[in-house]
Amino acid sequence: xxxxxxxxxxxxxxxxxxxxxxxxxxxxxxxxxxxxxxxxxxxxxxxxxxxxxxxxxxxxxxxxxxxxxxxxxxxxxxxxxxxxxxxxxxxxxxxxxxxxxxxxxxxxxxxxxxxxxxxxxxxxxxxxxxxxxxxxxxxxxxxxxxxxxxxxxxxxxxxxxxxxxxxxxxxxxxxxxxxxxxxxxxxxxxxxxxxxxxxxxxxxxxxxxxxxxxxxxxxxxxxxxxxxxxxxxxxxxxxxxxxxxxxxxxxxxxxxxxxxxxxxxxxxxxxx
Ligand SMILES: *[C@@H]1O[C@H](CO)[C@@H](O)[C@H](O)[C@H]1NC(C)=O
Ligand SMILES: *[C@@H]1O[C@H](CO)[C@@H](O)[C@H](O)[C@H]1NC(C)=O
Ligand SMILES: *[C@@H]1O[C@H](CO)[C@@H](O)[C@H](O)[C@H]1NC(C)=O
Ligand SMILES: *[C@@H]1O[C@H](CO)[C@@H](O)[C@H](O)[C@H]1NC(C)=O
Ligand SMILES: *[C@@H]1O[C@H](CO)[C@@H](O)[C@H](O)[C@H]1NC(C)=O
Ligand SMILES: *[C@@H]1O[C@H](CO)[C@@H](O)[C@H](O)[C@H]1NC(C)=O
Ligand SMILES: *[C@@H]1O[C@H](CO)[C@@H](O)[C@H](O)[C@H]1NC(C)=O
Numbered sequence: 001x002x003x004x005x006x007x008x009x010x011x012x013x014x015x016x017x018x019x020x021x022x023x024x025x026x027x028x029x030x031x032x033x034x035x036x037x038x039x040x041x042x043x044x045x046x047x048x049x050x051x052x053x054x055x056x057x058x059x060x061x062x063x064x065x066x067x068x069x070x071x072x073x074x075x076x077x078x079x080x081x082x083x084x085x086x087x088x089x090x091x092x093x094x095x096x097x098x099x100x101x102x103x104x105x106x107x108x109x110x111x112x113x114x115x116x117x118x119x120x121x122x123x124x125x126x127x128x129x130x131x132x133x134x135x136x137x138x139x140x141x142x143x144x145x146x147x148x149x150x151x152x153x154x155x156x157x158x159x160x161x162x163x164x165x166x167x168x169x170x171x172x173x174x175x176x177x178x179x180x181x182x183x184x185x186x187x188x189x190x191x192x193x194x195x196x197x198x199x200x201x202x203x204x205x206x207x208x209x210x211x212x213x214x215x216x217x218x219x220x221x222x223x224x225x226x227x228x229x230x231x232x233x234x235x236x237x238x239x240x241x242x243x244x245x246x247x248x249x250x251x252x253x254x255x256x257x258x259x260x261x262x263x264x265x266x267x268x269x270x271x272x
Contacts, residue, residue: 025119026120029122032098038093039090040108042089044088047111049065050065053105054103054105055103056102058105064084081093081094081100082094098125101123127201127203130153147188148189148219149188150213151186155182157176158177163185163199172187195215
């Protein structure tokens with residue numbers, strides 16, 4: 001009889017405040033702008049209090065007690081982004097931003113004690129689609145005319161890898177961890193190739209692919225490009241010369257008009 005009582009007491013002691021397994025941190029990765037739900041995996045009991053805290057100061061951001069939901073509307077970091085499920089106490093952060101990165105602590109407080117869980121939210125930027133361009137600097141250098149070099153580029157990225165694929169096989173890749181204003185990866189192809197190339201940008205949680213790159217369309221012969229640039233220059237020159245000629249004509253006309261005004265008063269010009 002006393003043995004049983006001691007055992008029961010021991011169990012209660014064990015349960016009271018010791019249920020919490022704070023060492024367990026659940027990692028959650030989200031793309032900026034998405035919504036994320038942190039699940040309590042419980043059904044809220046009437047006498048329980050469910051408390052959510054955020055950041056190094058364990059700032060209380062939301063709780064539910066006696067079925068009353070409280071969300072700290074004055075919290076400037078979250079604004080109106082927080083939502084709490086009244087059945088489970090699960091917390092949803094809508095339209096998540098970088099400043100919501102960090103540790104979220106869940107406390108389930110009941111007569112049995114306090115249970116704790118930690119969620120570590122990492123937020124990744126939305127990935128831009130890679131842009132494929134012809135690297136025509138190779139044309140002006142002249143030498144190789146059988147190859148065409150393409151550039152796969154993205155701007156303003158961090159913690160990403162950029163890769164060229166031929167079919168399903170990886171040809172090359174480049175990675176950055178810090179913010180990179182512009183990231184490019186070149187690819188040499190031959191004109192009139194029939195292979196299917198794609199350029200992929202990815203971070204640990206998602207990717208964006210530029211499929212079906214049309215080599216024939218992108219890789220026009222260098223000669224074609226040269227002709228165009230050669231014709232561009234004279235056109236610009238002709239335009240400038242025309243403008244100068246018109247200006248000179250105007251000046252001449254004005255000067256002429258003044259002279260005429262002096263000698264033939266009352267006569268008006270119709271130029272300028
Ligand atoms: C819980 O939320 C649902 C909708 O989100 C609502 O219909 C219901 O009335 C709420 N229950 C309580 C007890 O507030
Ligand atoms: C949270 O995750 C980040 C990386 O995603 C890591 O650097 C950090 O140490 C983690 N924090 C905890 C407390 O696990
Ligand atoms: C890249 O980031 C800089 C600074 O954050 C910003 O001024 C610029 O507009 C961004 N460029 C693009 C294409 O998003
Ligand atoms: C042309 O591209 C092929 C790969 O497509 C490469 O093996 C070769 O070295 C390139 N030639 C020149 C002159 O760059
Ligand atoms: C890109 O993501 C999709 C799932 O969203 C995945 O099926 C595919 O394998 C990924 N591609 C690469 C190259 O990582
Ligand atoms: C690639 O572009 C060329 C020229 O614009 C076009 O004739 C050809 O049909 C395109 N090929 C594919 C596979 O779209
Ligand atoms: C480029 O110009 C040369 C002569 O200067 C001409 O023979 C050739 O056909 C032109 N190429 C294109 C693509 O117009």
